[in-house]
Amino acid sequence: MPDLLCPHCLQPLPGGYGGDCPHCGRSLENPNPEGALPLGTQLGDRYTVGGYISADGDGLCYRGVLNEEKKFVLIKEYFPVTLCNGRSADGALMPKEGREVLFKTSRMDFKDLYDDLHNLTPATGLSTILDVLEENNTVYAIEESEKGMTLTHYLSLRSRTLTPAEARTLLQPVMEGVTQLHKAGLIHRGICPDNILLPIDGTARLTGYGTLALRTGGSELKSQLYPGYAAPEQYSASEFSGRYTDVYALAAVCYKLVTGQTPVAAPQRRVRDSLESAHSLEAGVPTWFSQVLACALRLDPARRMQTVPELMSALTDPNVANAMFERGDNQISTRKIMGVSLVVIVVLAILLIWSLLESGGGSAAQTPPPAQSSTAQSEDPALDEVETIPNLVGKRYASEIKDNDLYASYRIVMTEENSSDVAAGIVMSQEPAAGTLKTEENQILQIVVSKGPNLVEMPNIIGFTQANASKQLDERDIQYRMQIIENDGTMAEGCVAKTDVLAGTRFDAGKTVVSVFIAGERDDTLVATTGTPAPQDTAESDASQSSSAAE
Template sequence: MDDAHKILCPYCRAELEEGAAGCPHCKRSFEGRNPAGALPVGTLLAGRYTVGEMLSLDGEGILYRGVENRGRFRVTIKEYFPITLSAERGSDWQLRPKPGSEVLLKTTRMDFADLYRSIQRITPATGLEAVLDVVEANNTVYAVLENPGGIPLDQWLDKQKKNVPPEAACAMLQPVFNGVAAMHQVGLVHRGICPENIRVLDNGRARLTGYATIGLRTAGSGLHGQLYEGYSAPEQYSAVEFEGRYTDVYSLSAVFYRMVCGQSPVPAAQRLVTDSNLGARTVNPAVPAYVSEALDLGLQLEPARRIQTVPQLGRALSSPQAAEEEARTLHAAGRRLQREKKPALSLTAILTGILILLAVLTLLTLWGLLGRVGQPEEPPASSQASSAPSAVTVNYVPDFVGMTYSQIQTNRQYAGIYLFYVTEEYSDSAPVGTVLTQEPAAGTAITEGENPTIRLVISKGPQMVEMPNTIGFTQEGAIHELESRGLVPSCFMVVNDGSYASGCVVACSVEPGTMVEAGSTIVVYIAADRDVQITTTPETADPAGQGESQDGDPEQTPAE
């Protein structure tokens, strides 16, 4: 069958003609499976993916089950379709804006595409759900995601029926911590970290899902927002508050709190009114004091008093010494913040002070004039006063990591205080011009007037390499060739009707000769043995009757 017109049944993955109303193999009908406005089951997307049933709908778009037709493996497909900005679409499935929403829809659609392309560059080598493809069609954007398997963390915790020891929670969440740190390194903030968006795999490790643009995860943004009570940070409840890496620190701390305490923290919006959230050790006395202290620092309502980065949080949760150091640093920062927030003097007090000052100056002037009669001249008082020591002002080195060098150059405050020494390095994750590291570190104290030199390492962007032609290579040979060029092979077995040599490469996701980023994931399709047949029946493919099967099907075989 011509691949350009081939779809797979999203239930049993048998081959069908494009436009089929149902599957003769598993006897499932496609008509009426998805609600009006969603893509119909069986839609061919980008000539490569078959759309299945709708899984969920949020203010940003629609999540579908799907199948990658060439490799015969299951995927999920996120369609950008913001309900507050989109008009009802017709039979051509084109996304159209509501009157007056044209510009906002266009800019948010670009944000959606940029988000998933950025995540595609840093997956699947982290604890993040991998983005396999980003497709533009129907006047909108589709993100094709891996199907990670496993179950959501909230369901996993309900089945455990007991609290998770902090050491086990650290081990389970470590891939998620790594993945969120990788997002932060390229300037992304997840904003939706919660047990619902973390999946626990069969090996007990966790993987983070649920990506979204800032609009979906911030109240009052124009999209129909999606916040998670107990896990969303307080700054997400206002469109005028700035969000940063510390926003995800709050959510990760809340997830950890849920795992070790058996309950979620009090929702941030409620805490802003009356903070009644109990310390982790109060809820569960088995929690070590340093873990409870670290969680308290991670769940601070004011971002300036909160642990600032995910690596710092991870260290504080696993080391008493690191937790103590974070507490000492943040308590000092809190005292500075308190001094800066001292209430201003009232207008009456200011006027009274001015009057007193004027009276004192008048008396001193008269005294000086009377005392000068018949007395030799003395040096001006200002010359004596100038020799008095002045107060020393201490500044703290800002956190430049994650900023662009152009932002630093155009900031007059930075230019007036610091001298910058810049070097460049390739980076697979950080955009061109982004600061990778700095020396001295953020928070280092300096005396005003020192003009210290800040050494910055700036990203040159990803190193580009040429995609080799691996068609006909053995799986081992293709892996070696791709890895020698700094590419990451991801191999899948495809059904072989005898047209290909078993165990050899029949296609790749990138055409030979294409320039790609070093570190990019290349999907490599390996021909299976000829005697491997499609044996999945409707019952084994979907025992629950809802297309839930994810693992163990012969056609969906990652090549090990």
């Protein structure tokens, strides 16, 4: 066995722990609180536990050392205080009586999360998970340790707010990382300045990973939410988070960067929404940029911006933002305002000319009849040269638009989206709108073409934990609602008991919302009444099977 390492200076300790390090002189006595792993504990013969850092509902965090590479790391230990009675003499965690199944299913969620992150990272904008190991009846996640500061600390050192361009640049890698999380079926749920690291020699990275239960108010674990950044749906176990939850948090962080103020916490906004626009707090923030943040910070998830790429595009390009506002409800686009203003100006100009002609004629008899004036205006060559945007909505892109000389003076930008109502290949929307004045040669004309319905196959998620079930459905873009049902003791607590769409069924994901029924806490009174014992072993077996299926 190799020599133990000093967790402070990484030098070998032939004499073991105790006293002071002969190399750096720092104390090797155990400073960690009761219940935490002692300083110098070896994990998997690969890692040395250093000083205790913090605790949350998922567990404990320590400084640590990767022995072979003599490299500092962070060690996260699954230790849910609401489900544990502490440690045995040999260091193993002991679940509370009657909470064994929930302890195991929650531990499985923790391991599945960090296994997925281990497979996904390293990735742009995400802190890397180096290893996951099981020991002491629990799970340890090993995360990279970067030199730098949190975004919270960085903002405290600044004398001014960031410009929108600076904010976009800083958050770009984090948004790219969250997009990768979402593609892997993972939701972060804890994005805030405290969990964004600014390394000395790199771009911003997101850390602060946590299980669904940790980031949900009223869950079985002691939850950890970040007021102002946590979305409203996170404050209740009866509501369900999704990709739009991280969109809310990212917009809240951006709001903080450009205004210097933390958004009003979601529970308070639900009572009285007093959140001021970014533009009203900081005049240098463009109106369209402020509107994008407002759209992404909507309290209702269904009316909120849904994906991070959509948020990234809208924060970068005002044309994209305006197109989004035209499609959205309760929004007025800048382009529409300009269009209406132009019409008003033209009408006022005509009235002014008319008034001047009347006053210059000297008598009513010399004033041209209105019909003649109208005719003269209609024959004005300048008006005949005005060109308006053609209507492409409803046309077939491949045969009617692509390579068509009629649209040679436009630069057509085509994107595709699934639609349950419009046939594949047909244009669903365009920006600018038809009839709008053409303002330049080779003007950009953005169109959205239907890909037809999004047909998906329902996965078999019976027995999956709530977090794993959400992951499977999110990966397939399946809309779903989850509902807690009464548990008579025959179902694994916190796992999927049934769905209203059978596994293997193909359906239109754009029109169907799948109902997923989650088994609630076992009701021992029902077990006693029916005389059927609660099969803990079966519940644990189902949970294990769900983990294998998820992997």
